[in-house]
Amino acid sequence: MIFFSHLLQGRQHIQPNAKPLYVNNINSQRLHDCFRTIYRQDDLTLMHSDIFMGQRSTQRACLDLDVDLAPLFSIVSSIDLQHIHLSGKHFFTLLEAAPETDLSLLTHLNLSYNWLFDLGVASLCQSLVAAGSTIVHLELAYNTVSDTGAAHIAQSLAALPRLSSLNLSGNAIRESGSIHLAEAIGGNLLNPTLTRFHLSVGGISAPLNMLSVDLSHNECRELGAMRWAELISIHPTLQFLALAHCEIAVNHNEAFLALAYSASNSSSLAVLDLRENFGEWNNERWRMDYARGPPTEEVVAVLQRDLSEGEYDSSEVKKGIFIRRRHR
Numbered sequence: 001m002i003f004f005s006h007l008l009q010g011r012q013h014i015q016p017n018a019k020p021l022y023v024n025n026i027n028s029q030r031l032h033d034c035f036r037t038i039y040r041q042d043d044l045t046l047m048h049s050d051i052f053m054g055q056r057s058t059q060r061a062c063l064d065l066d067v068d069l070a071p072l073f074s075i076v077s078s079i080d081l082q083h084i085h086l087s088g089k090h091f092f093t094l095l096e097a098a099p100e101t102d103l104s105l106l107t108h109l110n111l112s113y114n115w116l117f118d119l120g121v122a123s124l125c126q127s128l129v130a131a132g133s134t135i136v137h138l139e140l141a142y143n144t145v146s147d148t149g150a151a152h153i154a155q156s157l158a159a160l161p162r163l164s165s166l167n168l169s170g171n172a173i174r175e176s177g178s179i180h181l182a183e184a185i186g187g188n189l190l191n192p193t194l195t196r197f198h199l200s201v202g203g204i205s206a207p208l209n210m211l212s213v214d215l216s217h218n219e220c221r222e223l224g225a226m227r228w229a230e231l232i233s234i235h236p237t238l239q240f241l242a243l244a245h246c247e248i249a250v251n252h253n254e255a256f257l258a259l260a261y262s263a264s265n266s267s268s269l270a271v272l273d274l275r276e277n278f279g280e281w282n283n284e285r286w287r288m289d290y291a292r293g294p295p296t297e298e299v300v301a302v303l304q305r306d307l308s309e310g311e312y313d314s315s316e317v318k319k320g321i322f323i324r325r326r327h328r
Contacts, residue, residue: 026212062084101131106135121153172219178224218246257303260303
């Protein structure tokens with residue numbers, strides 16, 4: 001694995017953290033493996049704040065804009081390039097070289113915490129498609145990706161047949177981007193009335209073999225969440241979905257409940273993370289603090305009544321997380 005980071009000088013003392021509720025280990029998607037390796041702290045979960053003490057540019061490494069990434073992308077199987085100010089320009093060069101670049105080795109790519117924005121994401125996706133990439137896992141968290149970038153990703157998914165885990169957490173994806181992604185992954189599952197003729201001429205694909213999607217810390221809201229609820233109840237392979245802190249229960253509870261019920265009905269979904277999605281009034285400023293809290297007592301009571309006993313841990317449901325303990 002290629003790992004570039006700004007190593008901490010005068011490392012702060014790290015206290016043991018509480019055991020996480022789950023670890024998304026699909027396709028080796030463990031965000032802190034490199035940090036553990038650097039500091040030999042296998043018994044701790046290290047966070048970004050433990051490694052990067054500040055966000056000022058003087059405290060972070062930068063990759064020059066004229067660096068050509070194409071040779072690197074063609075010789076390794078796993079690349080981790082976080083916190084180095086990668087921008088769209090790096091991937092314009094990669095796109096130009098893509099038709100002649102062999103990316104057959106590359107399976108895992110983590111470009112989180114950079115400055116790709118929508119144009120960089122579009123260039124990256126076009127490069128992977130043009131090169132016939134067989135990438136398995138892609139992370140683009142915290143890159144200021146909006147609905148436009150999400151649409152570019154959605155349009156590329158069918159042309160990346162081995163891609164099975166996608167992390168887009170911490171971006172600016174709203175309702176339309178969320179819907180684009182759900183519909184691309186669901187294909188004709190979300191359009192059951194289409195005939196074979198429509199499928200053949202309209203470009204609507206069969207459902208993708210996606211295993212894991214992380215959209216936490218975006219703005220999918222109720223409308224985007226409802227599309228995911230439709231999908232997870234019928235998708236044959238999706239095992240992990242994170243919509244934590246996505247404002248899906250600010251105006252009403254229907255989308256949150258629909259997701260919970262769909263997860264219960266799913267034949268494949270093992271983890272559904274819906275934490276921090278309920279708004280609370282701030283009486284001091286008379287405004288809504290969006291997506292800051294767990295499900296209300298009323299919602300928890302409804303779920304405990306409707307969900308099969310023993311299917312999920314009640315203490316986790318109260319936090320808004322659904323980890324399958326047993327099927328119905």
